[in-house]
Amino acid sequence: MASRAAEQREEARQSAARLEAEGVRNVALTWVDNAGVARVKTVPAQRLPEAAARGVGMSPVFDVFTSDDAITESDHLGGPDGDLRLFPALDRLTALAGQPGWAWAPADRYDQLGAPHPACQRQFARRMTERAAEAGLELRMGFETEWIVTRAPEGHHPAAADAYETLDYPCAGPAYGMTRVVELSDYLRDVTEALTVQGIEVLQLHPEYAPGQFEVTTAPGDPVRAADDVVLVRETVRAISARHGLRASFAPSFVAGQVGNGCHLHLGLYRDGTSLHRTPEAAWGLAPDAVSFLGGVLNALPALLAIGCPSPASYLRLQPSRWAGVYQCWGVENREAALRLITGAPDDPDGGHAEVKTFDAAANPYLAVGAVIAAGLHGIECATQLPEPQTGDPGVLGVRERARRGIVRLPATLTEATDRLEKSAPLYEAMGGVLHGAVLAVRRAEEAHFAGSEAEDIAAATRWRW
Structure with a gap:
């Protein structure tokens, strides 16, 4: 020592x-x-x-x-x-x-x-990464970070909470519109430059759906590094926003009823440097261990929601037909599936990975990557299989048709998700009693604090917490 x-x-x-x-x-x-x-x-x-x-x-x-x-x-x-x-x-x-x-x-x-x-979340992520390595698996993970920016009224400091009672979006262009990039070109340039100087490789940055919303995607790395990166990305965006007289929010529900901020987790599986998502003779191109790993993640999603969607505000975002992935299903390039398989370009030997679409930025990223790895490794231990992939939007199907296809709704409240986490033996074993118990205690306290609150009040109370 x-x-x-x-x-x-x-x-x-x-x-x-x-x-x-x-x-x-x-x-x-x-x-x-x-x-x-x-x-x-x-x-x-x-x-x-x-x-x-x-x-x-x-x-x-x-x-x-x-x-x-x-x-x-x-x-x-x-x-x-x-x-x-x-x-x-x-x-x-x-x-x-x-x-x-x-x-x-x-x-x-x-x-x-x-x-x-025993409750150190970063070391939990490292333990799960090492457990995967002991099984001969390498994981490369990365996050998509979404945020919304508003401008403080004249005479208010950008960090003053009372300056945002009336929300003033600094760009009025359409969703995904080049207009937004033109309106905030200096700001977005500075975000990209700051991240690059800090060693974060930016893959893409673009306007998103909600007013004042943007998304940055950064290069994947080992799981602990990916979690570190997303913390650094958020705080960099926050700092650059303040320098431009803006304030950034990563909250899952910025305004109740509008599309909120997600923080999708991307993951790729490798063995001996070879992608397990590019097996030509296998169904969907997935090697057997990749099938079982993703099957484990899919099965654990109801409990994983208490990790990746940890606030009552998260469940304001998780609405059908908003590309948030609220049904427990998977699909090939299906943005409405909770677990999306991304095939990648045919000539890219490293292409192909999966995306967990449900998670948001209220999640502790170290808990998120560690819990997903634990669920996937449990899937391999149990030789879990994936059901048939789903196409289209499950939200437009009738209740009977969803039942016929075996598509169920993921937990619609934090209470339900926390109940599922409490009963998850694989996640309890991976996290240990101290960390698992602390997470449950915080989730129950969040539930109690917002019990009976209206959606607008939940969104307003959590708007600037992340």
């Missing part, structure tokens, strides 16, 4: 010297709580070696924070007692292009004796 601390200190000393030479004076160390909120402790850049060697103190109570900063409790966590240490992931240390003088690193959490904190 002492030698590891010495190595970390020396690596951090060199990193701190480099950062200070670049004008960086402060480092933000982030973790994401079970309500999906990115929390932070900051240290001066010259203190980074100490933080890397000994960690930065924080309370374990944050594992039972809700999205409105209320505090609940689980069987294992809650109350004022205890302490943890945040250790920065130095390999992800990044100077922030949107916040001059600042750098960022995600943090892993340990107890005072150096043991991994």
